[in-house]
Amino acid sequence: MAAAVLAGAAGSAYVVTVVDRPKPVVVSHVAEVLDGETIEVRDGDRVTRFKLVNVDAPAASECLHQESAVKLAELLPEGTPITVVRDGPFVAVSTQDGTLVNAALIAAGLAVPSVNGTMFLDRAKEAHHSAAEQRKGLHSPDIPCTLPGQVRAITEAAAAVEAQPLKGTKTELTVAADTAKTAIGLVDQLAKPGGLTWDAVAPVDQTVLLAKVTKVVPTLYRKEAELRNVVKGLR
Structure with a gap:
């Protein structure tokens, strides 16, 4: 059975280490951030759209919608090399420095945990608790x-x-x-x-x-x- 080990790093950074199948798909770089929970990535000549697992970001009519998208773009500038781990139809994204982007966005108070996957849900909830304690973003x-x-x-x-x-x-x-x-x-x-x-x-x-x-x-x-x-x- 697939398993993942998540370890917290200092501050709001989150480290993800995958130790069992399925193996992470290394994507060459970020093509575009579409909103606070959707990105497009380029792998060779192919561009694929992904939804972040365990992330519910503000919709266009909701509080901090623009800020959420801007934050995700700051975490994932165009051309950023990333590692993608699938959890059902959704994905977790980590950068080369070990930041689990899903959790980092929630820790900034610009998204809330969504129960659309299980592998990274605990980390999402932990990030949400941290944002609430520090009164960030939506808190x-x-x-x-x-x-x-x-x-x-x-x-x-x-x-x-x-x-x-x-x-x-x-x-x-x-x-x-x-x-x-x-x-x-x-x-x-x-x-x-x-x-x-x-x-x-x-x-x-x-x-x-x-x-x-x-x-x-x-x-x-x-x-x-x-x-x-x-x-x-x-x-």
Whole structure:
């Protein structure tokens, strides 16, 4: 039976050593990176398209789609010599320095593990855990489109409008009311969970994040109404 031994290297590099059949297919170089999980490679005169095993990268409409593709292109510049190991219809790709590219992309927070193969799934999960701990990419509250980022925007907006006195200029009060309205719009979006932004976050962490949102929703609605009423009374 085919077997693979995976060993972690320092930092976010991952080493893959294949010790049994099927033997890795050494491909001369990368021809093109098509998106965050698809590449084309050239072996002699033949160009073959591959999907990365255990990698689910953001689709065109999803958060960090472009960043994922850019990162994969950085890991696999055109002409890079690589080693390809098949796992069913999918592949694992490693570079000459031993980096397992599948895991490196997930470790950067720009993809999540996909259960479409078994040989490298443990390494993908390990990389995902590392990205979550370090709050990288899809796990970062500093990136507005991620789930943590949306929750931060909502809670910070609630704090800002709550701090806004009802005595102020018409412009100040209108801006605060609009801030509350925008945050309420984000809350409505979170009412329809799904997609990679949610898949990147563990269920227990989703619960914690949504509890923060639930706590501030009444403040947003109350404060927006109060601010709008005051604005109406101003000339």
